[in-house]
Amino acid sequence: MKIGFITSEYPHAKIKYAAGIGTSIKNLAVTLVKKGVNVTVFVYHQEAEVVFLDEGVEIHLIKKKKYKIATWYFYRRHIQKYTNVIVKTKNIQLLEAPDWTGITAFMNFNVPLVIRFHGSDAYFCKLDGRKQKIKNFLFEKLALKKAEAYIAPTTYAGIETQKIFELNKEKIKTIHYGLKLDDFINDSQNVYDRNTILYIGTIIRKKGVLELAEIFNKVIESNPEAKLILIGSDxxxxxxxxxxxxxxxxxxxxxxxxxxxxxxxxxxxxEVQNYIKKAHVCVFPSFAETLGMVTIESMALQKPVVNTSIGWAQELIDDGVNGFLVHPRQTDEYATKILELFNNEKLCIEIGKAARKKVEELFDIDNNAEMNIEYYNSIIK
Structure with missing residues (x-):
């Protein structure tokens, strides 16, 4: 099997940007290679045009270009042309792309296209209660309508996206993101910086960071020793x-x-893992995600997580068993859960161990890669 991924991000020193989408793609791509799949990744909006191998994955950096008019259109055509040449040369059988901004709108490929719901602008606008630009909606809808099939990281993300764009439900398959669990081992679960809260993610309104400020105000009134560490781009x-x-x-x-x-x-x-291991409690009070890679990474490292209670999070955490689910606007309850974990070391250990078990059951990349292969095969036929 020969698969290609189109993306704007991928974790590598030669690539200028990578976040949750890039991490999830790399986890899958590297695992697919180990299972005998030939994987090519096309990374657009880059500073230079370069081709190199990384952990068995062939990576093509597609240089960003500007045109006198309609760059949004002509650059897409450039990506299409570049990709189609490699598809033909390497006999790639299927391409996968993200839904965000409808990058594959106005592109035509000679192989089936699968779109994974990493989170469209329309999806995030709906969850965040914001009005979307008409252009963005039309681009995303056109891209989605031209795809052969879809993959959703959570059932919630699949249902919401299907409603927004009126897609065929039968073409949507839920396959969770996965982690290489051997890379997420915490041999010292009992060793951490007491009373330390860790947030990882973009500092942006939709992630609930403004509510987090209010939550921390309440935590510190009850526990003056509490500390909050924030990691992510402003x-x-x-x-x-x-x-x-x-x-x-x-x-x-x-x-x-x-x-x-x-x-x-x-x-x-x-370096992020070290901060997770040192944390007492990890918090993710987001209003808008499709799954949340840092949540499952924290759970894999046996950390007690206080997560949002919205939709997708209910597929990650069983409330009170392997983490806590609280709506970000319920700041009193959110602070109470953090304080409860601060004051109960036994509970932290129990929640952390259960969180690891949950990740092993649902988010093992080896198992999830097999699901992807099976689904790709059903499309390639």
Whole structure:
């Protein structure tokens, strides 16, 4: 089997950007290679045109281009032309692309196209209660309508996307993102920095960071030793037009909370695990995700997680068994759960062990890669 992935991100030193989408693609791509699948990854919007091998995956960087008019259209055609040449040369049988911004709108390929619901702009706008630009919606709808089939990381993401774009339910398959579990081992579950809360993710309104500021204010009133560590890129705030969402967050912190918070900005992916292992509790009060890679990574490292209670999260965590689910706007209850974990070491250990078991059952990349192979085969025929 020969598969190609089209993406704007992928974790590698030569690639300028990678987040949850890139991590999930790499986890799958590398595992597929180990199972005998030939994998090619096309990464667009790059600084240079380069081809190289990484862990058995052939990676093509497609240079970003500007045109005198309609760059959005002509650059897509450039990606299509480049990809089709490699598809023909390597006899690639199927391509996969993300739904975000409808990158494959106006593209035509000679092999089936599968679109994975990493999260369209329309999906996030719906969950975030924002109005979407008509152009973005039309691009995403066109791209989705031209695909042969779809993969959703959670059933919730699949159902919501199907409703938004009126897709054929029969063409949507739920296959969770996966982790290479051998890379997520915590041999010292009992060793961590007490009273430390860790948040990993973009500093953006839809991730619930403004609610997190209020939650931390309440935690620190009951536990003055509490600390909050934030990891992730800052971003502009759409609602207020502020250039920095973190500055909005800072303004919400009480004097005590501000002194006990530490925003580290972006941290290399290879170092993130160390911060997770040191954390007492990991928190993800998001309003909009399709799954949330850092949530399952934290669970795999046996950390107690207080997650959002919205849709997709209910497929990751059984509330009170392998983590806690609380709506981000219920700031009192959210703070109470964090304090409960701070004050009960036995509960932290039990929740952490159960979280690891949940990840082993649902998010083992070896098992999930097999599901992808089976589904790809059904499309290739």
């Amino acid at each position: 971003s502009p705030d759409i609602k207020t037009s502020y250039t920095s969402t973190y500055s909005l967050m800072e303004n919400l912190f009480s004097t005590k909370a501000k002194k006990q918070s530490n925003y580290l900005g972006k941290v290399p992916y290879t």
